[in-house]
């Protein structure tokens with residue numbers, strides 16, 4: 001049984017080393033080690049990752065790598081890829097990596113070759129995708145499908161929604177829209193300009209019990225049947241679920257149900273049938289490239305030695321800041337407008353996975369775990385929250401993500417270079433300024449009045465990783481997703497937490513049902529606390545107010 005990480009010799013060595021390392025600025029570290037800008041980098045598939053602007057020395061790195069060895073990261077990784085039941089609280093294997101295995105790769109779990117099952121579903125997905133995109137699949141009145149609506153939430157929404165937006169340039173199928181929130185404003189606004197006769201609804205829910213999704217799906221069914229009659233459902237609804245019985249009960253015929261398995265966590269499911277809407281948008285071939293991109297990072301994670309293994313290095317850096325520096329959050333700043341939803345996607349991936357406070361055996365965790373992930377596309381964030389990153393008091397590691405080649409480009413204002421160059425120049429400038437800042441002496445040299453020197457001094461030492469890819473394609477998007485998946489995994493192993501359950505969200509779900517009754521006036525008495533009682537009463541009063 002793994003011990004708590006802080007009891008091992010590597011943790012102690014890192015804590016001692018950190019006392020020493022804290023006094024060294026990034027400016028000092030680069031001056032003392034001019035090669036670090038090229039040495040502290042790692043290549044993974046087509047990603048080039050610079051981690052030189054972190055508050056680490058080469059000694060820190062070797063101590064972190066010793067921690068990874070001590071915590072058995074590589075053995076745990078191998079166990080995950082082999083199908084061991086590492087999701088212990090739910091007694092399940094964790095096999096999202098099997099979703100991108102080639103068809104001839106055998107992986108037997110519980111007596112079944114899971115790759116056969118995966119490719120059977122991928123084949124069915126490709127078949128319906130081709131029929132919808134070609135117009136062969138028609139709605140109940142014989143009209144081809146022009147719009148697909150993905151109804152799902154959490155992992156059944158964020159992955160395909162983020163990826164469909166990111167791959168806008170590769171979308172040449174029906175228009176795909178996403179509905180997730182139980183706020184009726186979401187569904188209503190999405191349906192507003194649509195014709196039911198040319199709309200296909202994909203209901204995505206691993207459990208097929210999630211209240212938000214079932215509510216939206218029922219409302220969408222009423223919208224379809226209201227216009228086209230009850231018999232229209234099989235022509236206008238398909239389902240993606242690990243619970244095929246429930247999907248059938250909803251009225252979706254088995255032929256229209258695309259399964260996946262309990263060994264795929266919701267937040268790790270974009271490569272499964274959960275990606276069906278994405279496949280409708282980009283086609284099955286590009287979806288295959290997306291999976292191959294993920295696979296290329298899986299292979300890197302499996303084969304690269306730890307010191308050159310991107311997910312291991314990035315996972316260790318996440319632990320370094322969360323557990324040793326007490327950093328609460330990490331900003332993810334894609335310098336790509338098409339990746340606008342990546343921070344939201346990574347919020348679920350990381351926070352639902354590692355937002356845990358007990359070890360795998362249920363004992364409380366005594367070190368900082370989990371990271372708050374947030375961010376906006378560059379350059380928008382620069383004019384909103386970067387001030388805090390530049391001159392605030394908090395240590396906030398940053399991930400910059402940029403692409404050498406643009407998806408769109410226009411001439412720059414000055415006519416020199418292009419807007420994409422301006423975008424990239426801003427990314428590079430932000431990572432430099434955050435790292436090295438500007439000293440008081442430098443500010444004073446400019447003739448700045450003494451009373452403004454403190455205000456204009458930039459402390460620097462805001463650490464960052466920069467991830468660069470040639471271009472935003474299905475493959476590179478898949479690579480970025482898999483990189484983060486495995487980073488989250490590495491952190492969970494080091495902290496010895498189960499990154500694959502999410503018991504914490506259950507209580508809120510059952511509590512919401514009770515409040516539903518209270519708001520409707522169906523429940524009598526108290527909700528159990530005076531604040532909630534007051535809020536229910538205020539909402540009920542305000543409903544009847546003019």
Ligand SMILES: O=P(O)(O)OC[C@H]1O[C@](O)(CO)[C@@H](O)[C@@H]1O
Pocket residue numbers: 153154155156204205206207208209210213266267352502505
């Ligand atoms: O796909 P389902 O079963 O509807 O679940 C949706 C989401 O709800 C959660 O279970 C909890 O928020 C997520 O893990 C999951 O992605």
